[in-house]
Amino acid sequence: MQIDVKTACEKLNAADNILILTHQRPDGDTLGAAFALLHVLIAAGKKARVSCHSGFPARYGFLCGGYAPDESFSPEFTVAVDVASLPLLCDDFEKHKGKIDMCIDHHKSNSMYAKFTLLDTDAAAACEIVYELIKGLGGKITTAVADAIFAGITTDTGCFKYSNVTARTHEIAADMIRFGANHAMINKIMFDTKSRGLLMVEQMILKNTKYYFDGRCAVIFLPSGLNERYQVLDDELDGISSFPARIAGVVAGVTIKASEDLSGKFRVSVRTASPVDASKICLSFGGGGHANAAGCTLAGTLEEVTEKLLAAIQKELESC
Amino acid sequence: MQIDVKTACEKLNAADNILILTHQRPDGDTLGAAFALLHVLIAAGKKARVSCHSGFPARYGFLCGGYAPDESFSPEFTVAVDVASLPLLCDDFEKHKGKIDMCIDHHKSNSMYAKFTLLDTDAAAACEIVYELIKGLGGKITTAVADAIFAGITTDTGCFKYSNVTARTHEIAADMIRFGANHAMINKIMFDTKSRGLLMVEQMILKNTKYYFDGRCAVIFLPSGLNERYQVLDDELDGISSFPARIAGVVAGVTIKASEDLSGKFRVSVRTASPVDASKICLSFGGGGHANAAGCTLAGTLEEVTEKLLAAIQKELESC
Numbered sequence: 169m170q171i172d173v174k175t176a177c178e179k180l181n182a183a184d185n186i187l188i189l190t191h192q193r194p195d196g197d198t199l200g201a202a203f204a205l206l207h208v209l210i211a212a213g214k215k216a217r218v219s220c221h222s223g224f225p226a227r228y229g230f231l232c233g234g235y236a237p238d239e240s241f242s243p244e245f246t247v248a249v250d251v252a253s254l255p256l257l258c259d260d261f262e263k264h265k266g267k268i269d270m271c272i273d274h275h276k277s278n279s280m281y282a283k284f285t286l287l288d289t290d291a292a293a294a295c296e297i298v299y300e301l302i303k304g305l306g307g308k309i310t311t312a313v314a315d316a317i318f319a320g321i322t323t324d325t326g327c328f329k330y331s332n333v334t335a336r337t338h339e340i341a342a343d344m345i346r347f348g349a350n351h352a353m354i355n356k357i358m359f360d361t362k363s364r365g366l367l368m369v370e371q372m373i374l375k376n377t378k379y380y381f382d383g384r385c386a387v388i389f390l391p392s393g394l395n396e397r398y399q400v401l402d403d404e405l406d407g408i409s410s411f412p413a414r415i416a417g418v419v420a421g422v423t424i425k426a427s428e429d430l431s432g433k434f435r436v437s438v439r440t441a442s443p444v445d446a447s448k449i450c451l452s453f454g455g456g457g458h459a460n461a462a463g464c465t466l467a468g469t470l471e472e473v474t475e476k477l478l479a480a481i482q483k484e485l486e487s488c
Numbered sequence: 489m490q491i492d493v494k495t496a497c498e499k500l501n502a503a504d505n506i507l508i509l510t511h512q513r514p515d516g517d518t519l520g521a522a523f524a525l526l527h528v529l530i531a532a533g534k535k536a537r538v539s540c541h542s543g544f545p546a547r548y549g550f551l552c553g554g555y556a557p558d559e560s561f562s563p564e565f566t567v568a569v570d571v572a573s574l575p576l577l578c579d580d581f582e583k584h585k586g587k588i589d590m591c592i593d594h595h596k597s598n599s600m601y602a603k604f605t606l607l608d609t610d611a612a613a614a615c616e617i618v619y620e621l622i623k624g625l626g627g628k629i630t631t632a633v634a635d636a637i638f639a640g641i642t643t644d645t646g647c648f649k650y651s652n653v654t655a656r657t658h659e660i661a662a663d664m665i666r667f668g669a670n671h672a673m674i675n676k677i678m679f680d681t682k683s684r685g686l687l688m689v690e691q692m693i694l695k696n697t698k699y700y701f702d703g704r705c706a707v708i709f710l711p712s713g714l715n716e717r718y719q720v721l722d723d724e725l726d727g728i729s730s731f732p733a734r735i736a737g738v739v740a741g742v743t744i745k746a747s748e749d750l751s752g753k754f755r756v757s758v759r760t761a762s763p764v765d766a767s768k769i770c771l772s773f774g775g776g777g778h779a780n781a782a783g784c785t786l787a788g789t790l791e792e793v794t795e796k797l798l799a800a801i802q803k804e805l806e807s808c
Contacts, residue, residue: 327647327648329676330672334665338658339658342659355648355649356761361734363736370690370694371691371694374691414682415682
């Protein structure tokens with residue numbers, strides 16, 4: 169059942185011993201939303217705890233460093249933040265079925281798995297919704313809360329770069345800076361720090377980028393085992409998919425990734441510049457996504473997979 | 489003589505045939521400020537013209553593409569925007585001495601060369617000041633004006649990433665988005681597009697980055713002739729200086745650039761993470777700058793220059 173901010177506030181006010189769940193492989197938005205809410209609930213005299221199935225990554229130490237959850241805590245009300253569907257929580261997600269009381273989310277793809285869902289698909293980040301919730305709760309925006317909200321917003325907007333940014337996004341950022349958010353430090357950690365391992369991966373990719381259709385399409389290939397060979401985290405490698413589409417003149421950027429868990433198959437990510445439609449390209453292989461970013465899985469040798477993709481891309485380029 | 493926004497508005501209201509000058513090798517802030525002001529002055533029924541000594545770069549086509557200045561225009565009042573000192577206007581700057589009526593700027597280093605200077609060193613961009621000026625003039629913020637102001641702000645803040653960003657910066661960005669600024673397109677052009685030439689330069693740099701002091705210092709070297717060899721613009725190469733300081737663990741990032749116009753000398757750029765002081769390192773070689781970004785010029789062979797720099801950096805690292 170969908171609820172509005174006012175109802176969500178009433179339910180949180182009435183609850184105690186609140187367990188806040190983030191999605192697996194957490195990013196700044198799910199963590200920011202969880203910790204902002206945690207601080208406000210605790211300040212309101214409630215017991216609350218944040219839990220992430222796959223733990224808290226070191227780079228988010230500024231958000232959750234030193235966080236020691238109360239082990240005696242016994243949850244009575246469970247809130248999932250920035251979690252579009254149960255499988256995103258953890259691999260053995262079946263145990264959560266019917267047990268999530270509230271979901272706070274901004275994904276169009278939300279599967280409505282929670283008893284009550286506060287969904288705003290116009291919000292660039294779940295943290296934009298948590299900000300409204302905190303205002304509704306009359307919660308105090310401490311520096312820690314401001315840092316958490318800011319981290320979520322900057323994460324999900326690529327540091328205010330993406331088209332999901334609205335005037336409201338900037339207004340909330342302004343407010344968080346007024347409340348003391350360490351915006352420059354957070355942006356530096358999130359967007360201006362690269363590990364030496366990632367730099368080596370980038371170097372390898374730069375050397376092997378292939379161009380097609382007069383430079384309108386660029387294709388990169390990520391072999392398996394990069395994490396071990398270069399000591400890079402999945403988290404860091406994720407950003408690589410946006411790499412080929414950034415090259416000047418490229419309107420279709422393709423990343424082909426050897427998949428360790430899908431032997432003999434490749435995970436493909438396609439990023440496009442309008443009017444080239446990434447979802448059309450991926451749909452023809454049973455995948456899907458948005459107009460400018462989509463994905464699919466393909467079987468075959470690397471040569472076969474590349475050939476199939478290029479044929480689909482050529483068709484799409486010709487139709488534009 | 490320093491003036492406030494109100495006085496600046498009075499002077500612009502009283503003037504006509506207004507020549508707006510940007511600095512050489514223009515960036516999004518000087519161009520954004522100039523074109524925002526141009527549109528508002530023309531809408532107010534005045535004659536006005538923007539001029540940049542070194543022309544308008546192609547990448548700013550969204551701001552000045554198709555701009556055809558009236559050749560019969562005869563300037564009566566000259567305004568320099570985002571120009572901290574006369575030599576930044578052009579090489580033969582002597583001709584402008586005493587002839588700039590108004591300067592609108594945000595640089596601490598402004599040399600007060602204009603008759604009237606509207607200076608706000610707390611503004612992240614000159615466009616923040618132009619925004620206040622337009623409000624004072626009662627000018628209409630059309631989409632073109634919103635694009636120009638947004639472009640200036642996003643340029644000078646590295647897409648809202650740097651520490652010069654304030655709550656006001658985000659509030660003005662919110663306002664510009666409300667007035668129709670094509671924020672995602674502008675950010676894509678400014679921050680998400682790399683030429684294939686620049687990618688080749690980056691590949692070369694990645695391969696040759698040298699690390700010192702347990703990875704706390706990274707040094708890159710830019711040989712001369714990169715522009716011709718890789719077909720890259722100065723504008724694109726400028727961003728390279730921030731490259732070494734972005735590497736995880738690096739607190740002092742150094743770029744040594746062979747200088748074509750200073751034969752046998754090297755231009756050095758130093759970027760640091762606090763508390764390491766870049767200006768202290770550069771001051772010892774007669775250079776200067778800010779605590780986190782400074783520069784100097786050094787003579788000698790590349791080996792000698794590197795050795796001198798490393799000695800100064802070691803001293804600074806040990807004192808922190």
